[in-house]
Amino acid sequence: MATVTLNNVVKRFGNFPVVHGANIDIKDGEFVVFVGPSGCGKSTLLRMIAGLEDITDGEIAIGGKLVNDVEPADRGIAMVFQSYALYPHMSVEQNLSFGLRMTGNPKADTDRRVKRAAEILRISELMERRPKKLSGGQRQRVAIGRAIVREPQVFLFDEPLSNLDAELRVQMRVEISRLHKELGTTMIYVTHDQTEAMTLADRIVVLRGGHVEQIGRPLDLYDDPDNQFVAGFVGSPKMNFIKGRIVGRDAHGVVVELAGEEKTRIVQPLTGAAPEAGSKVIVGVRPEHFGIAGEGDADLTLAIDVVEHLGGTSFVYARTANGEDVVVQRDAAKVPDTPEITVSIRKSYLFDEKGLRLR
Amino acid sequence: MRNRNATAYRFLTPYLLIFAIFWVWPIISSFLISFQATRTVPWRFAPGFNWGRLIGDPAFFNALKNTLLILVIQVPVMITLAMVMAVLLNSPLLKARGLYRFAFFAPVVVGEVAYSAVFRLMFSLDFGIINKLLNSIGLPKIDWFSNVTPAMALIMIAVTWRWAGYNAIILLAGMQSIPEDVYEAATLDRVSKLKQFFFITLPLLKPVIVFCAVLSIIGTMQLFTEPFLITERGGPGGGTETLGLLLYRQGFRSLNFGYASAVAYTMAALAIAITLVQLWLTREPK
Numbered sequence: 001m002a003t004v005t006l007n008n009v010v011k012r013f014g015n016f017p018v019v020h021g022a023n024i025d026i027k028d029g030e031f032v033v034f035v036g037p038s039g040c041g042k043s044t045l046l047r048m049i050a051g052l053e054d055i056t057d058g059e060i061a062i063g064g065k066l067v068n069d070v071e072p073a074d075r076g077i078a079m080v081f082q083s084y085a086l087y088p089h090m091s092v093e094q095n096l097s098f099g100l101r102m103t104g105n106p107k108a109d110t111d112r113r114v115k116r117a118a119e120i121l122r123i124s125e126l127m128e129r130r131p132k133k134l135s136g137g138q139r140q141r142v143a144i145g146r147a148i149v150r151e152p153q154v155f156l157f158d159e160p161l162s163n164l165d166a167e168l169r170v171q172m173r174v175e176i177s178r179l180h181k182e183l184g185t186t187m188i189y190v191t192h193d194q195t196e197a198m199t200l201a202d203r204i205v206v207l208r209g210g211h212v213e214q215i216g217r218p219l220d221l222y223d224d225p226d227n228q229f230v231a232g233f234v235g236s237p238k239m240n241f242i243k244g245r246i247v248g249r250d251a252h253g254v255v256v257e258l259a260g261e262e263k264t265r266i267v268q269p270l271t272g273a274a275p276e277a278g279s280k281v282i283v284g285v286r287p288e289h290f291g292i293a294g295e296g297d298a299d300l301t302l303a304i305d306v307v308e309h310l311g312g313t314s315f316v317y318a319r320t321a322n323g324e325d326v327v328v329q330r331d332a333a334k335v336p337d338t339p340e341i342t343v344s345i346r347k348s349y350l351f352d353e354k355g356l357r358l359r
Numbered sequence: 360m361r362n363r364n365a366t367a368y369r370f371l372t373p374y375l376l377i378f379a380i381f382w383v384w385p386i387i388s389s390f391l392i393s394f395q396a397t398r399t400v401p402w403r404f405a406p407g408f409n410w411g412r413l414i415g416d417p418a419f420f421n422a423l424k425n426t427l428l429i430l431v432i433q434v435p436v437m438i439t440l441a442m443v444m445a446v447l448l449n450s451p452l453l454k455a456r457g458l459y460r461f462a463f464f465a466p467v468v469v470g471e472v473a474y475s476a477v478f479r480l481m482f483s484l485d486f487g488i489i490n491k492l493l494n495s496i497g498l499p500k501i502d503w504f505s506n507v508t509p510a511m512a513l514i515m516i517a518v519t520w521r522w523a524g525y526n527a528i529i530l531l532a533g534m535q536s537i538p539e540d541v542y543e544a545a546t547l548d549r550v551s552k553l554k555q556f557f558f559i560t561l562p563l564l565k566p567v568i569v570f571c572a573v574l575s576i577i578g579t580m581q582l583f584t585e586p587f588l589i590t591e592r593g594g595p596g597g598g599t600e601t602l603g604l605l606l607y608r609q610g611f612r613s614l615n616f617g618y619a620s621a622v623a624y625t626m627a628a629l630a631i632a633i634t635l636v637q638l639w640l641t642r643e644p645k
Contacts, residue, residue, distance in 0.1 A: 050547065052543050052546070052547075072543075072546050072547050073546060073547060073548070073549035074549075077547070078547060079543075079544070079547050081540045081543070081544060082540075083538060083540055085538065085540035085541050085543065085544040086541075086544075087541060087544075087545075087559060088541075088563065089562045089563055089565075098545075098548060098550070098558070099545070099547075099548025099549055099550060102548065102549065102550045102551075102554050102558065103548075103549045103550070146544070146548070150547075150548070
């Protein structure tokens, strides 16, 4: 087990910057998820920690020891690849033991570690099979098993579930969570799937375009995002963004008028400096923060496009008078059978024109 | 559906006809000819005539011995060399990879007569560059064309030069199809580059190596150009005569088609037998 510290880590491919000065402190035994859209630099960051990718600038320390110039094999890490990267010509048992056998680890110890990994992952009955005779989920277990036998200080997972079908993904997510509890080892996990990030992580690092946008516990990111990107990325369906304008200030905060809805004004408490009246802002509302009419500051009438009934809950896809798309979460029983729906805004977030949160 | 098949076969008919006349029939015909005495007019059916001669013909056994000797020495050397070339070509440190790839492949494209003429010049006793080089490092000159052992070595060197690059390109394609992350996983498993080559690259490349070996075996069993052009029709004194050359000599110099057909069938049978043994030896474990 070990801490992992990234200090102003920069990566450039030629002149093209991929990671711009990442600062991340990962605690001993913590499960941290790097999440972000494709090309945000999350996998590159992970590969730099593994040592498979050189660092252009900055420092990476594992267990307090600077590892910039340490070979990947000597960093005390084990990695699970997106494609599993199993050795196709070896049986499961050989896949698990290969690294240990090649480095001259005593046979008894190798056997013990392989047996333990197989038991933890419940793959003992598959030991003689070749990877091509395994299902996707079983291959993933073997890949994780190969990491376990190394008894690493840090586990690195590079989008390990993205090749699995939806049902298996949920199942493996639970398994990985269980594994973390059982082993208590530091784990760093890369995914583009915010649901995986929310369900697995102790803390999430949200990345965009090579920048760390925010680091925090899943619910902190959900409830208190630093900017419009994080607000939109975390949560499903994503947060609704409605254009607005500051029209004044009252005892409770700034008064915001929604674009195209002159009568709809909401009051947003702000502790920091408020923008001037007339400034354009963006109001963020999560689908579940739309209440029934009369519950909030103001009511908003929306034209319904489509309703998705998921059983207990329904999602109403609708448009504001200004033509902005909005998703409203409702109890299935409370969705009106009319072309319009009137909602109130119970809770909202305010962002400036650049997308920064106004608090 | 049956109608559509019929139409498809109608379109295929011209090809199938040509295939049957110029491919299938000659194969059957030469088999039948091998059972005929073709030095008499008219030809007559005499099953033991050619096949009987084959069993006791010292020229046949000489050609067989030469062919197998080349096969046993040249093919493994060439495949090993091709593997080394493929590893070098695959190195991320290599600059101008395309140029090397072309250079390695070029010998296959060069005309056989031109390449044979250049080899004869290079290995010439009095003004060949090879003997000049040997002399310059204090070794005696070698008369490559008058002695059997050097002549055989020359044939093997020439064939290796011509086909090693071709096999290297095939092996390179195989190497590049091995996913990079398998090597990355091995690197994280603390497996050295050398062990990665022997325990990952080689086993995963086995089907490609077998493919190259089978092609080379078939090619060597039919070897003709080099002993015909470089060592002048299997010289010295039949010392480099191969089965291909014997077939040519019998069929097209002596016009003994029956015996040539018997030799041809023996070559094909040997190539198949050796290939089957090799496939069996290198088969995938269940």
